[in-house]
Amino acid sequence: MTTRRDFLVNLASATGAVVLMPAVTACKNKDEKAAEPAVVAEPTPVTPVEPAKPATPAPPPAPPSARPDDWNAMAYNKERGALGAIPAAYMADINGPDGDNKHLGKHLPYQPKIEAKLLPEGYIAIMYGDPSLGHAKHPNAVKGPDNNNEGHWFNWIRVSRAVDGDREELQSAYASWPEVGEGDNGKYVAVDGGDITADGGRNTVYLCALPAGLKAGDTVRVWGHCLTHGEYVDFLTLG
Numbered sequence: 505m506t507t508r509r510d511f512l513v514n515l516a517s518a519t520g521a522v523v524l525m526p527a528v529t530a531c532k533n534k535d536e537k538a539a540e541p542a543v544v545a546e547p548t549p550v551t552p553v554e555p556a557k558p559a560t561p562a563p564p565p566a567p568p569s570a571r572p573d574d575w576n577a578m579a580y581n582k583e584r585g586a587l588g589a590i591p592a593a594y595m596a597d598i599n600g601p602d603g604d605n606k607h608l609g610k611h612l613p614y615q616p617k618i619e620a621k622l623l624p625e626g627y628i629a630i631m632y633g634d635p636s637l638g639h640a641k642h643p644n645a646v647k648g649p650d651n652n653n654e655g656h657w658f659n660w661i662r663v664s665r666a667v668d669g670d671r672e673e674l675q676s677a678y679a680s681w682p683e684v685g686e687g688d689n690g691k692y693v694a695v696d697g698g699d700i701t702a703d704g705g706r707n708t709v710y711l712c713a714l715p716a717g718l719k720a721g722d723t724v725r726v727w728g729h730c731l732t733h734g735e736y737v738d739f740l741t742l743g
């Protein structure tokens with residue numbers, strides 16, 4: 505004989521629902537309504553809400569291809585640096601006392617005078633921090649605690665003809681210092697032909713690949729990345 509309890513158990517297994525069992529025996533002689541089982545639907549599964557991810561900051565804007573008439577390397581690099589091209593901690597130094605010369609100017613390229621035999625065909629010689637402008641000379645260093653073990657040198661430098669529209673841009677890579685890495689197309693030479701590690705690495709000349717067809721008097725855009733201090737852009741007229 506099927507009892508009321510058996511019925512409720514069967515109902516629960518047939519529907520998958522949770523059936524609250526009233527105290528059937530206790531209610532046998534009471535109002536049937538009071539003993540009606542309440543059928544409770546399974547709770548709707550709640551989709552877990554993923555914690556909001558921090559927004560990825562937008563990359564800094566691409567530099568202008570051609571040299572603007574009102575080009576100001578200091579102002580431009582400060583503005584682009586504040587948009588993420590330069591680490592915030594270093595922006596504080598750049599905006600600090602004598603920051604133009606001691607920090608930002610130290611990362612602006614110039615063409616040193618070097619013996620012709622030190623400059624391979626198809627390359628431009630670049631140093632950072634022109635002392636004739638009052639800028640600190642950029643040091644270079646191997647990986648160590650002073651540079652978050654990242655090293656301190658320009659690990660890539662892109663050179664392109666400074667014109668709008670389609671134009672070739674060559675990137676010279678420097679995976680290590682004072683010797684270039686295996687497979688690097690960038691080269692080093694000391695400004696005096698000696699030791700590039702002398703004077704805290706300030707003798708280092710970066711030899712960067714030049715797009716074909718450029719000649720003295722042409723303007724190039726030089727866009728480089730210092731491992732510890734970020735990206736810097738300037739325009740140079742080939743000497």
Ligand SMILES: [Fe+2]
Pocket residue numbers: 611642656657730731732733
């Ligand atoms: Fe630097």
